[in-house]
Amino acid sequence: MxxxxxxxxxxxxxxxxxxxxxxxxxxxxxxxxxxxxxxxxxxxxxxxxxxxxxxxxxxxxxxxxxxxxxxxxxxxxxxxxxxxxxxxxxxxxxxxxxxxxxxxxxxxxxxxxxxxxxxxxxxxxxxxxxxxxxxxxxxxxxxxxxxxxxxxxxxxxxxxxxxxxxxxxxxxxxxxxxxxxxxxxxxxxxxxxTDALTGLHNRRCVQELAEREIKNHRRHGLPLSVLMCDLDNFKRVNDLFGHLAGDRVLRNFSQVLNQQVRAGDLVARWGGEEFLVLLPSTPLAEAQAVAERVRQHIEQAPVTMADSEIYTTTTIGISELALEGVSLTMGNLAGDCFEQLVARADDALYQGKANGRNCIMLEPQAACEH
Structure with a gap:
């Protein structure tokens, strides 16, 4: 067009x-x-x-x-x-x-x-x-x-x-x-x-914004965490209640995310029923607390469709930006690091899915340290 x-x-x-x-x-x-x-x-x-x-x-x-x-x-x-x-x-x-x-x-x-x-x-x-x-x-x-x-x-x-x-x-x-x-x-x-359905940042936008945030946080030695959120059994919602209900569930989840994060945090629809939250200046422990608030609120916030109440849950994987032993002279470091940061959160997310869903999972290395 x-x-x-x-x-x-x-x-x-x-x-x-x-x-x-x-x-x-x-x-x-x-x-x-x-x-x-x-x-x-x-x-x-x-x-x-x-x-x-x-x-x-x-x-x-x-x-x-x-x-x-x-x-x-x-x-x-x-x-x-x-x-x-x-x-x-x-x-x-x-x-x-x-x-x-x-x-x-x-x-x-x-x-x-x-x-x-x-x-x-x-x-x-x-x-x-x-x-x-x-x-x-x-x-x-x-x-x-x-x-x-x-x-x-x-x-x-x-x-x-x-x-x-x-x-x-x-x-x-x-x-x-x-x-x-x-x-x-x-x-x-x-x-x-912008994602047309939820009004959140789309994947392309948050990637560009995240790269700038990571450069800034590396330069100043500040912590930064990522939440990778996925609605559990979302396909079942579409199958049982229809795609209109699925859209409402996605919009409801986006509203919960916006309500539970700070004004400076970045919330994006990553794709399908996956959402990414970038938490600047936030260490892993604080990110875990944010994730828990999100998990509890979505569990307690059903979507009403006709005479039905649709309850959903979410599984969240968390990763934190590694600051030690990294050279600041590498020109392509920001993009690579963001991809790795998301990949670790994604791995934690799928581990949480394997553990039964409706839970929070830290990236493997962080989980061992804790």
Missing amino acids: SLYSTLMEPGVIGGERMFRKLMLQVSVLASVIHIAFAVLFFTYDIVPLAIVNIFSVLLYMTVFVLIIRRRLIVISWLAVVVEIVVHATLAVYLLGWESGFHFYAMMIPPVMMVSPFKESMIKVPMVAGMMVLYVLIDHELRGAQPVYLLKESLLNSLYYFNLVLVLISMVFLSGLYYRLVVENAARLQQLAT
């Missing part, structure tokens, strides 16, 4: 969501401006333009309602494009090129590029057609005699008002596009580092 396709997904900031927001703001602003223009043109007895502005206000109010109800978004956008082109062309024809109404047509191509049309095969001809149309309007109406001759002071005021308004709109659009890029970058970063 391309980046553009990703941004167009309903759950991602941007795409249609951003376009709806833009259209709502344009509808409100355009309605206010057209009301002002209608009053102005009635005052100077330019009835055709006054009537056109009244219809424009009704159009933008209709567009606002449709966008709020999330209906006919593309048709609303096309109606706005037609309104801007027709209105600008008519105003230039009646009042002359010096009135500055042609500036509004220049706003359409950049907005087209973020319109709901996904295919460039549609967008490119639309943008190209809009550019050709603007050139034709320029060619035909720049030197044409206007139908209504306005005072030079009023004509200059209209020209600069339209120019400033379009420039402000361009700045607003640029700011909107910038926020879209920043928000989508943050969203994509979150999607790349």
Whole structure:
């Protein structure tokens, strides 16, 4: 899936969501401006333009309602494009090129590029057609005699008002596009580092964070421990209650883990029903106490599904970062050490499974020392 396709997904900031927001703001602003223009043109007895502005206000109010109800978004956008082109062309024809109404047509191509049309095969001809149309309007109406001759002071005021308004709109659009890029970058970063089901760090993210933590702890000689947690008989939960119940059990376990660790600890879904907890500045004894709290809470926190209560247990393997006799000059030490740290916790976990589950098991060397 391309980046553009990703941004167009309903759950991602941007795409249609951003376009709806833009259209709502344009509808409100355009309605206010057209009301002002209608009053102005009635005052100077330019009835055709006054009537056109009244219809424009009704159009933008209709567009606002449709966008709020999330209906006919593309048709609303096309109606706005037609309104801007027709209105600008008519105003230039009646009042002359010096009135500055042609500036509004220049706003359409950049907005087209973020319109709901996904295919460039549609967008490119639309943008190209809009550019050709603007050139034709320029060619035909720049030197044409206007139908209504306005005072030079009023004509200059209209020209600069339209120019400033379009420039402000361009700045607003640029700011909107910038926020879209920043928000989508943050969203994509979150999607790349977060497990969608539980909201925890995913495996890739915790590996990167753990490597930095290990380097720091080695440098300062601080303890660091890892918990490898596995839900017991999780396949049986899926088989008996269904995958929806299994998802709830996983989310419940992730909540228990978050509640029982400190703010600076790292909790991640390692894969399937396995979860990894990285405990910085935590020796083995303290890690064992954390693991015991987790084990007890999950045992006492059933998941309710319909009329059933699903009780689960967890087996936890624990390992501690070895600090003695390690060279700090080895460039690849952090990655290797993290893999070894996880491997030892994993070995302890499977030893706990072999011993009957629902227990805590220290890595083999630590278990001997204790």
